[in-house]
Amino acid sequence: MNKGLAAQILALVVIVGFLCFAGGYYLASGMTKQTEQYTYGENIKVRVKIPDLGIDKEVVLYKGMTPFDALLKVASLKTEYYESFSASIVTEIGGLQQGWGYRVNGNEPPVGMQDYQLRDGDLLELFKLVY
Numbered sequence: 001m002n003k004g005l006a007a008q009i010l011a012l013v014v015i016v017g018f019l020c021f022a023g024g025y026y027l028a029s030g031m032t033k034q035t036e037q038y039t040y041g042e043n044i045k046v047r048v049k050i051p052d053l054g055i056d057k058e059v060v061l062y063k064g065m066t067p068f069d070a071l072l073k074v075a076s077l078k079t080e081y082y083e084s085f086s087a088s089i090v091t092e093i094g095g096l097q098q099g100w101g102y103r104v105n106g107n108e109p110p111v112g113m114q115d116y117q118l119r120d121g122d123l124l125e126l127f128k129l130v131y
Helices: 003-027 030-038 067-074
Strands: 043-050 055-062 077-082 087-093 100-104 123-128
Touching: 043 067, 055 067, 067 087, 067 123, 087 100
Parallel strands: 043 123
Antiparallel strands: 043 055, 077 087, 100 123
């Protein structure tokens, strides 16, 4: 095969690949869909209650933020990283050293605070864990 024909075939493959990618990107709503999924922007209101510290406040967050983000708006805190869990755990809130758990709308989510996405109107409650 001569070099000219090989170059033309390669160019054709590159162009067809690009057109397939661009067509799929367009059909999947392109940047609009990706932006909806990953961009914060819409404000939500969440009520944060920590009865042991007398905290009961409503905070404004961006859509997609977590209980950890809401907690940072109402109190100082310390965390500790546990490699066995591959996660950070809240060990102190407002100067009160304790293991802390959380509930959203009365339910304890099966994921850590950093992984749960809050929604508008949620009630976030933090409580001391008893070992």
